Amino acid sequence: MNVLTILRSVEELLYEVISWLLFYPRTLWMTVMRPLRTMRYSDSEQRDRPEQQYLETLSPPLFLVLSILLAHGAELAFGLDVERGTSALGRLVTGNEQALLAFRALLFSLYAVIFAWLALRLTGKRIDRESLRAPFFAQCYLAGATAILISLGSIGLRANSDLTVAAGGLVIAATTVWYIAVEAVWLRRECGRGPVAAVAIALAAYAGASALVFSLGLIVAWR
Known part of the structure; x- marks a missing residue:
């Protein structure tokens, strides 16, 4: 790899990172204020060529990861220490920043994958890596906004x-x-359920996902 190639790689990386300063708050605002429209936007972007996807916003998984990163940065800025696990698994997860951030991203992405799986199951669609991709990406927008807001509240x-x-x-x-x-509104539109059923399903799925996340947290924090 010659010097020119390295400089071009640095140029692309710098542009990508600096563009996040514009597109992260834009994506967060769109998700919070117009969540269903943002999810439909994600669905439509999945039909474009990879190089043409998400030109107006951050991609959903990147948005989720950046939300986790910013939330952790806010913790450090306020001088809040992260409780370190004492078990072997706890030390592995909380022993370094990269593992901790990856674990937190995994926890919030569980909500996304559970609701995406549920939508496919309720509509009778085949569940595979291809069919799961679009609803999972759409759900990552919600998970990212929830991650930053819940973390700031915490x-x-x-x-x-x-x-x-x-x-x-x-x-x-x-x-x-x-x-x-x-x-609940998303499930009603995607799965054709009535308002009461949609709310009940959303509550049950949220409770189930939260129980799983809480259990994983306990396992990591177990002494």
Whole structure:
């Protein structure tokens, strides 16, 4: 690899990273304010050629990963320490920043894959790597927005100020209601379910995913 090739690679990397400063807040705003439209946008982008996909926003998995990264950066900025596991698995996951961020991304992506799988199951579609891709990518937008909001709310809960704790709890509660409501409407449209059934399914799926995430967290934190 010659010097010119290296410089071009650095140029592309620099442009990609600096573009995140524009496209991350844009993607977050679109997802929070127009979640269903953003999910439909993701579905339509999946039909484009790979090099033409997600030109107006960040790709959904990248958005999720950046949300986790920014949330962790906020933790460090506020001087909040990450509790380190003492078991072998806990030390493996929390022993370095890369493993910790990957584990957190995995936890939030579980919500995305569970709802994507559920939509395919309810519509009777075959579940394989190809059919799962589009709904999973659409769900990653919701998971990314939820990750940054829930994480910021959790930072508030860990603060010493009563006002900050109350604000953090409000953010978490509002985000949870928003997420379940969006999923209920999405399931109703995607799966043709009635409003009551859609809400019930969304609540059950969210509870199941949360139980799985909580269980994995306990396993890592187990002493």
